[in-house]
Amino acid sequence: MPAIFDHFVGHYKLSPHDAWRRAFFVPFAIIVGTAILMVVLCPDTPVGKWSERHEAVEANLRVIHEQGRHVPQSSVVYGESTGASPADSTEKVDKLAITKDVEFGKGEVTEIDAEYAHEVIEKPSAKEIFKVFISPQTVALMACYFNSFGSELAINSVLGAYYLKNFPKLGQTSSGRWAAMFGLLNVYGRPLGGIISDIIYKYTKGNLWAKKIWIHFLGVTMGVFMLAIGLANSHNQHTMIGLVAGLAFFMDASNGANFALVPHVHPQANGIVSGFVGAVGNFGGVIGAIIFRYNVTNYGKSIWILGVIAIVMNLSVAWIRPIPKGQIGGR
Structure with a gap:
């Protein structure tokens, strides 16, 4: 800004009274231009569209599942292939009301930790x-x-x-x-x-x-x-x-x-x-x-x-x- 001010005074022969005011047009243009580029080019969130934010959590859990992450007993919802009885499955769901299902594949164990569920941004x-x-x-x-x-x-x-x-x-x-x-x-x-x-x-x-x-x-x-x-x-x-x-x-x-x-x-x-x-x-x-x-x-x-x-x-x-x-x- 001092350099811009000096340029207006030295090159365009403006008075200091006018030069410092006109100097502010430069950062104004940069700020507005940056804001427009952010709106046009940047996604809603770091993981993509706001409407698809839950999918990022599901994708992360799918990767964790494929890597063989140990699943806490309290956060598992049992599917057909586990051998668990329907009564046992229902009991597990009741004990963790805040758990949501993320389906990894038919008949597979499905899970989402309460921690992940609470880290999904909700509409305020x-x-x-x-x-x-x-x-x-x-x-x-x-x-x-x-x-x-x-x-x-x-x-x-x-x-x-x-x-x-x-x-x-x-x-x-x-x-x-x-x-x-x-x-x-x-x-x-x-x-x-x-x-x-x-x-x-x-x-x-x-x-x-x-x-x-x-x-x-x-x-x-x-x-x-x-x-x-x-x-x-x-x-x-x-x-x-x-x-x-x-x-x-x-x-x-x-x-x-x-x-x-x-x-x-x-x-x-x-x-x-x-x-x-x-x-x-x-x-x-x-x-x-x-x-x-x-x-x-x-x-x-x-x-x-x-x-x-x-x-x-x-x-x-x-x-x-x-x-x-x-x-x-x-x-």
Whole structure:
């Protein structure tokens, strides 16, 4: 954006007043073009059409069946070839009312684990949406993302001006370029947060508490970096940019780690959870912008305030279990 702005001013001789406004047409075109391509080229879900989402589960179970997976006794529906009596078969079905049949072939044993059944996305009702929204697990994820993504949006919007204030010799364009690096660090920070979360999950043998602790560790550390930046308010360029780079890693990693846990929470309503978490992250950006607005050019103060909020909110929801007690699926 600084380069586009400079091009309009230098090549087209526009005033800065007009140049920065016209510069926004470029990202606008990119965003709209990307949205159109997503609608036209992308499937409804990662496994295909929304209307055929159940078929993906059936296909996965068919593969598992063909590979000779051990079938838990409680989740088997007996067919003709098992030798089981009709009474036994009926009793098994009654004991697992939530089990659905997936037919692998005539006369074969058919099964679907309750876990798989509960991981199929269902069409949401108003009651289900509200239930998911007020769930402590959803609230915990929203609180963490409110701080990580919300603070990122707010800081992104003022970082160029903050650099320009503390380092006037940089000028507007160089300040903007250094500030842009804060967002660019998402390229490695956000994926690493999710990747490390999954690695921790693997080596703790599927312990979801490990994923959750990782989220809060990142959130609190992010808050500490914001406190350091805001309270130090450094006028040493290397120190400031180093602190901001450190903040960017933990902040971006926190975003990625958050969405590494999201699929485990209410898997049958994963879109609802994802939507609420993402929306609250944007809302956090609005609140952060208001904090910056009322502190005017005292950027350091606004940043350490965001740091305090991040630490307090992360610690406040750290005790909430990763998934609801008794939840089937999501592991």
